[in-house]
Amino acid sequence: xxxxxxxxxxxxxxxxxxxxxxxxxxxxGAPIAIRQIMLAADVPIVAANATGCLEVxxxxxxxxxxxxxxxxxxxxxxxxxxxxxxxxxxxxxxxGKISEEIKFIAFGGDGGTYDIGFQSLSGAMERGHxxxxxxxxxxxYMNTGIQRSSATPFGANTTTSPAGSVIPGKLQxxxxxxxxxxxxxxxxxxxxxxxxWRDLMTKVRKALEVKGPAFINILASCxxxxxxxxxxxxxxxxxxxxxxxxxxxxxxxxxxxxxxxPKEKKPVxxxxxxxxxxxxxxxxxxxxxxxxSQELVDREWEALLREEAMWxxxxxxxxxxx
Amino acid sequence: MGKVLAVTGNQAIAEAMRQINPDVCAAYPIxxxxxxxxxxxxxxxxxxxxxxxxxxxxxxSAMSACIGASAAGGRVMTATSSQGLALMWEMLHIASGxxxxxxxxxxxxxxxxxxxxxGDHSDGMGARDCxxxxxxxxxxxxxxxxxxxxxxxxxxxDVRLPAMVCLDGFIISHSxxxxxxxxxxxxxxxIGEFRPKHPLLDVNNPVTYGPLVLPDYFMEFKRQQxxxxxxxxxxxxxxxxEFEKVSGRSYGLFEAYRLDDAELAIVVLNSAAGTCKxxxxxxxxRGVKVGLLKPRLFRPFPYKEVAEALSGAKVIGVLDRAxxxxxxxxxxxxxxxxxxxxxxxxxxxxxxxxLGGRDFMPEHAAQLIxxxxxxxxxxxxxLYKDYLGVRE
Ligand SMILES: Cc1ncc(C[n+]2csc(CCOP(=O)(O)OP(=O)(O)O)c2C)c(N)n1
Ligand code: SF4
Ligand SMILES: [Mg+2]
Numbered sequence: 001x002x003x004x005x006x007x008x009x010x011x012x013x014x015x016x017x018x019x020x021x022x023x024x025x026x027x028x029g030a031p032i033a034i035r036q037i038m039l040a041a042d043v044p045i046v047a048a049n050a051t052g053c054l055e056v057x058x059x060x061x062x063x064x065x066x067x068x069x070x071x072x073x074x075x076x077x078x079x080x081x082x083x084x085x086x087x088x089x090x091x092x093x094x095x096g097k098i099s100e101e102i103k104f105i106a107f108g109g110d111g112g113t114y115d116i117g118f119q120s121l122s123g124a125m126e127r128g129h130x131x132x133x134x135x136x137x138x139x140x141y142m143n144t145g146i147q148r149s150s151a152t153p154f155g156a157n158t159t160t161s162p163a164g165s166v167i168p169g170k171l172q173x174x175x176x177x178x179x180x181x182x183x184x185x186x187x188x189x190x191x192x193x194x195x196x197w198r199d200l201m202t203k204v205r206k207a208l209e210v211k212g213p214a215f216i217n218i219l220a221s222c223x224x225x226x227x228x229x230x231x232x233x234x235x236x237x238x239x240x241x242x243x244x245x246x247x248x249x250x251x252x253x254x255x256x257x258x259x260x261x262p263k264e265k266k267p268v269x270x271x272x273x274x275x276x277x278x279x280x281x282x283x284x285x286x287x288x289x290x291x292x293s294q295e296l297v298d299r300e301w302e303a304l305l306r307e308e309a310m311w312x313x314x315x316x317x318x319x320x321x322x
Numbered sequence: 323m324g325k326v327l328a329v330t331g332n333q334a335i336a337e338a339m340r341q342i343n344p345d346v347c348a349a350y351p352i353x354x355x356x357x358x359x360x361x362x363x364x365x366x367x368x369x370x371x372x373x374x375x376x377x378x379x380x381x382x383s384a385m386s387a388c389i390g391a392s393a394a395g396g397r398v399m400t401a402t403s404s405q406g407l408a409l410m411w412e413m414l415h416i417a418s419g420x421x422x423x424x425x426x427x428x429x430x431x432x433x434x435x436x437x438x439x440x441g442d443h444s445d446g447m448g449a450r451d452c453x454x455x456x457x458x459x460x461x462x463x464x465x466x467x468x469x470x471x472x473x474x475x476x477x478x479x480d481v482r483l484p485a486m487v488c489l490d491g492f493i494i495s496h497s498x499x500x501x502x503x504x505x506x507x508x509x510x511x512x513i514g515e516f517r518p519k520h521p522l523l524d525v526n527n528p529v530t531y532g533p534l535v536l537p538d539y540f541m542e543f544k545r546q547q548x549x550x551x552x553x554x555x556x557x558x559x560x561x562x563x564e565f566e567k568v569s570g571r572s573y574g575l576f577e578a579y580r581l582d583d584a585e586l587a588i589v590v591l592n593s594a595a596g597t598c599k600x601x602x603x604x605x606x607x608r609g610v611k612v613g614l615l616k617p618r619l620f621r622p623f624p625y626k627e628v629a630e631a632l633s634g635a636k637v638i639g640v641l642d643r644a645x646x647x648x649x650x651x652x653x654x655x656x657x658x659x660x661x662x663x664x665x666x667x668x669x670x671x672x673x674x675x676x677l678g679g680r681d682f683m684p685e686h687a688a689q690l691i692x693x694x695x696x697x698x699x700x701x702x703x704x705l706y707k708d709y710l711g712v713r714e
Contacts, residue, residue, distance in 0.1 A: 044525035046394075046522050046523065046525065048390060055534070056534045059530050059532075059533035059534055060533065060534050060536065061533040061534060061535040061536070061539050062539065064530035064533060066528065066530055067528055068525070068528050069522040069523070069524070069525060069528045069529055069530075070522075070528070070529075070530050070531065071389075071390065071393050071522055071530075071531035071532055072531065072532035072533070073386055073389050073390070073413065073416050073420075073531075073532055074386070074412055074413065074416060076382070077382060077383060077386035077413070079383075080378060080382070080383035080384075080386035080387050080390070081386045081387065081389060081390035082390060083376060083378075083383075083387050083390065084346065084348070084376060084386065084387030084388060084389060084390025084391035084392075084394065084398075085390040085391065085393065085394040085522055085523075086390075087346045087374040087376045087387065087390075087391055088345055088346050088374070088390070088391040088392075088394035088395065088396045088398075088523065089394060089523055090374050091345040091346055091372070091373065091374040091396060092345065092394075092395070092396055092523065094372065095345075095372060098523055100525060102523065102525055119379060119380060119383075120379070120380070120382070120383045120386065122379070123378060123379030123380070123383055124383075126379070127376070127377065127378075
């Protein structure tokens with residue numbers, strides 16, 4: 001199915017299916033990820049998009065930045081919407097009314113995916129539609145002005161978890177949605193960032209190729225919400241991976257692979273310190289919060305390592321049997 | 323002609339859906355409409371239809387999936403009641419705003435709280451302004467006939483709007499009556515093939531559905547939606563005319579029952595109209611000039627035609643099976659608007675009845691006619707809005 005080699009030279013010859021002229025902020029991580037996804041796909045894509053920055057900024061009537069069939073219905077239901085589209089595709093294909101191979105992708109922000117769209121996502125995955133759900137996770141409800149979501153990292157200053165004199169930002173850790181999606185037992189689940197474009201595009205191709213539902217969680221920096229300069233999207237994504245705040249991993253038919261292990265895991269403060277949303281954590285009285293941030297990262301990373309080791313041990317046992 | 327069978331209202335609806343054989347259906351259970359999608363699921367499981375059944379995890383997702391499927395380019399149906407419709411509310415507006423001809427059965431049921439599973443019209447009336455065509459049905463036969471016609475109306479080129487067909491929960495959905503079915507091929511030919519417009523699945527001609535429309539264009543969208551809705555009225559009549567040719571059953575915008583020379587008129591929707599018609603006959607036998615109007619098409623509301631039909635009436639009693647707390651019932655407000663724009667000025671009273679499935683008995687209809695007569699004789703109105711069949 002996929003033919004274009006994942007090399008910049010060949011990819012740069014492909015048409016951009018999300019055109020320039022959209023009105024996402026300069027330096028926004030989301031459109032970088034989306035364009036990589038579209039470049040990775042070598043089959044026609046029909047997309048659904050949840051309400052959020054990506055949706056409002058790409059389709060301001062009478063313009064549309066999308067060169068593919070695209071539908072936005074509401075905020076909490078990109079998964080349900082695309083499942084209807086995919087069901088119609090199957091119906092029409094069965095009746096011989098349509099012959100093309102088409103793939104289906106839903107895009108949602110973290111708010112539209114971890115929170116309000118969680119039920120519809122879970123339902124669509126359980127029903128087994130042949131769809132890919134992509135969450136671009138910028139860690140807050142950015143479109144409505146940086147409110148905390150369940151994807152917002154511990155300690156972050158948002159407009160509904162403000163760093164005040166009594167409460168120092170968001171008190172709860174992030175929901176681990178990628179793991180929750182893996183627990184759905186669907187054929188493909190992955191986590192990546194646009195800074196790791198080859199990793200991202202390989203994962204998109206795998207997700208499109210598997211029969212049945214796939215989920216990809218993509219860290220997508222938002223300079224407005226992260227309070228960073230507009231040239232930080234790629235650098236901050238790299239730091240997220242180097243600190244193991246956002247490990248690159250995938251589940252293929254339930255089997256975990258960690259796609260990248262930093263030779264030297266950087267302390268999480270390296271990721272936190274460039275971002276204004278964590279600035280308050282660096283005042284002396286909040287040192288314990290920084291420590292806790294590190295503990296949260298370590299806990300998740302070590303659990304991943306243990307799980308991967310378990311899979312490897314299983315496989316070795318199997319091999320010995322042969 | 324087709325078969326005569328004794329069936330429940332839900333069975334009649336499921337049978338119409340089998341004959342329509344839509345491309346995609348979404349299903350989520352809720353009393354009293356559950357049986358419709360349950361029966362339909364067995365048609366799918368037994369190969370009686372070619373439909374893709376999407377067994378969603380909520381009604382919000384049901385309508386979302388219907389919207390996605392319809393925009394993709396095929397025929398789409400579902401059914402719900404009460405809380406289910408309430409949960410869909412956000413998506414009802416989106417289906418109509420996108421001009422998608424989804425057809426849904428609404429088995430009318432009261433809205434919580436307190437929770438109640440029985441029939442009243444608060445669900446359908448709550449969806450009045452969602453941009454859906456609404457056809458209301460007195461019995462299983464009308465529900466069946468309306469559903470088949472709704473496909474043609476919704477998909478008509480002048481219209482392209484979603485449509486809902488309403489029937490009373492339990493009173494009709496669960497009681498057995500005898501009715502006539504059309505042969506499968508007659509239904510198939512009557513509805514014809516679905517003609518997609520700007521389908522999402524046409525990957526060679528990509529379209530954007532659901533863009534952000536700001537104040538510079540928003541009103542033009544809404545104006546077009548309103549105009550499509552107005553055109554639906556003529557389409558309803560055209561489709562009814564064609565339907566009569568294949569079924570022998572005639573439908574209009576409403577049913578006028580013994581209304582021609584009536585001084586007193588009752589306006590009532592759905593199953594209670596049957597009860598009222600019997601009582602109207604009794605009063606007619608006694609020489610009381612009373613008639614009845616039963617709206618069929620509630621959205622778009624045929625103001626002019628309704629007002630003309632009621633123009634001879636001096637006193638009108640409107641029966642509302644839904645509340646607008648602190649206001650007049652929804653049907654009363656439509657009839658008042660109709661009479662006002664017609665320049666006739668009858669005395670009009672509103673009776674709230676049958677909430678949460680409370681029985682509407684012949685004596686309630688008689689009580690209403692007696693009151694209308696008293697108003698005609700004395701010119702005095704006690705209360706413009708009151709409850710009928712309620713404990714004090
Ligand atoms: C039912 C509903 N509730 C709330 C909103 C308001 N709303 C629109 S976009 C948005 C935030 C989206 O956040 P996210 O999904 O994280 O995407 P982002 O804007 O961050 O890209 C909210 C709260 C809405 N459109 N619909
Ligand atoms: S607010 Fe953030 S997510 Fe939204 S467009 Fe700007 S940078 Fe992107
Ligand atoms: Mg977000």
